[in-house]
Amino acid sequence: MNDGTKAWLKTAYREYYYRGGDGIEFSDDVAAREFGYIPFGGGMVRHLSFKSKGEALAEILKQSPSSVYCSNARYEYPSRPIDEKGWLGAELIFDIDATDIPTVCKRGHDLWYCEKCHASGKLPRPPKCTKCGGPSVEFHGTCETCLDAAKGHASRVAEFLIEDFGVDPSAIRIYFSGNRGYHLHVFDSRFDPLDSAARGEIAEYMRGSSLPPSNTIAATLRRRRQTGPQGAGWTRRITGYVEEHKQNYGGTLQKLVSEGVASQRALVDSSVTTDIHRVFRLAGTLHGDTGMCKMRVESIEKFDPQEAPVVLSSKPVKLRVDFYPRFRFRHQDFGPFMKQETVELPTFAAVSILTRGLGEVV
Numbered sequence: 001m002n003d004g005t006k007a008w009l010k011t012a013y014r015e016y017y018y019r020g021g022d023g024i025e026f027s028d029d030v031a032a033r034e035f036g037y038i039p040f041g042g043g044m045v046r047h048l049s050f051k052s053k054g055e056a057l058a059e060i061l062k063q064s065p066s067s068v069y070c071s072n073a074r075y076e077y078p079s080r081p082i083d084e085k086g087w088l089g090a091e092l093i094f095d096i097d098a099t100d101i102p103t104v105c106k107r108g109h110d111l112w113y114c115e116k117c118h119a120s121g122k123l124p125r126p127p128k129c130t131k132c133g134g135p136s137v138e139f140h141g142t143c144e145t146c147l148d149a150a151k152g153h154a155s156r157v158a159e160f161l162i163e164d165f166g167v168d169p170s171a172i173r174i175y176f177s178g179n180r181g182y183h184l185h186v187f188d189s190r191f192d193p194l195d196s197a198a199r200g201e202i203a204e205y206m207r208g209s210s211l212p213p214s215n216t217i218a219a220t221l222r223r224r225r226q227t228g229p230q231g232a233g234w235t236r237r238i239t240g241y242v243e244e245h246k247q248n249y250g251g252t253l254q255k256l257v258s259e260g261v262a263s264q265r266a267l268v269d270s271s272v273t274t275d276i277h278r279v280f281r282l283a284g285t286l287h288g289d290t291g292m293c294k295m296r297v298e299s300i301e302k303f304d305p306q307e308a309p310v311v312l313s314s315k316p317v318k319l320r321v322d323f324y325p326r327f328r329f330r331h332q333d334f335g336p337f338m339k340q341e342t343v344e345l346p347t348f349a350a351v352s353i354l355t356r357g358l359g360e361v362v
């Protein structure tokens with residue numbers, strides 16, 4: 001990324017922060033949070049703390065960085081090194097990313113490419129470029145099917161929290177991540193003191209990975225005389241699913257149980273939930289790869305992740321693109337750009353190419 005492109009990106013992001021800075025969600029206890037940011041061109045700056053929302057916003061405007069982060073933990077001394085911060089508790093957070101959800105369409109839009117010669121091919125990514133031996137990287141495309149799948153998993157996280165953990169719906173905030181997924185923040189103080197292992201148990205429960213094997217569940221169901229949905233939690237989910245689908249089902253009970261689990265689990269990223277010292281993208285700020293906003297979602301059913309979070313302008317910009325696979329914004333395809341060419345794109349679409357270092361502003 002050359003200096004001209006860095007400056008252009010910074011200006012595009014700053015223009016949004018001047019206009020949309022009011023939408024940044026600082027918590028009331030801002031002085032107890034750790035902040036961090038990544039400037040365009042790289043290098044994470046962490047262990048920052050601000051006395052007030054105004055002070056934090058002023059720094060965001062000044063830096064207009066690629067990414068802004070804030071801890072879900074509260075600390076006595078947020079700017080000290082991790083083991084001297086004095087951890088006071090952290091909100092429970094879940095991360096859903098379309099990249100982790102197995103959808104068939106991925107074969108069509110995910111690929112690997114070589115950073116050096118721009119050869120590309122289907123996943124799995126070879127350790128090195130098969131043509132020139134250069135460094136290979138993965139490219140994850142975005143499509144409505146994947147985004148809908150992520151939405152389904154995020155909705156199920158909320159259902160697990162409400163139905164199985166007794167969380168009040170008003171305590172759950174759902175955010176679009178700014179890329180291909182959702183973050184759920186739980187403002188319920190019962191969870192705040194939980195350590196990493198306890199958070200991991202909740203995540204594994206939602207993933208359905210703490211359940212007995214499906215043949216054991218099927219054997220238990222066969223022994224029971226009752227039919228219809230029974231019990232609570234996963235028992236109710238599985239018995240309900242079996243009851244609903246058993247008529248005219250051709251497969252075994254074990255297979256039906258497996259399907260019941262697979263269709264009702266929420267594939268949260270456990271490593272995110274268990275990290276109690278993490279900094280998360282701050283709500284209302286822009287994603288460093290896409291320029292889309294991490295945005296609060298009021299109604300997940302109605303939310304369109306291809307429209308609302310696209311907050312950068314449509315002002316056209318000329319860029320020299322080395323290579324970029326087909327990508328999608330506002331339900332519109334851009335690219336693919338398979339060989340070096342100069343193109344004109346709306347600002348909101350140009351950002352993804354530039355942040356990946358696969359093009360420069362001309």
Ligand SMILES: [Zn+2]
Nearest residue numbers: 114117129132
């Ligand atoms: Zn290559």
Ligand SMILES: [Zn+2]
Nearest residue numbers: 105106143146
């Ligand atoms: Zn897809």
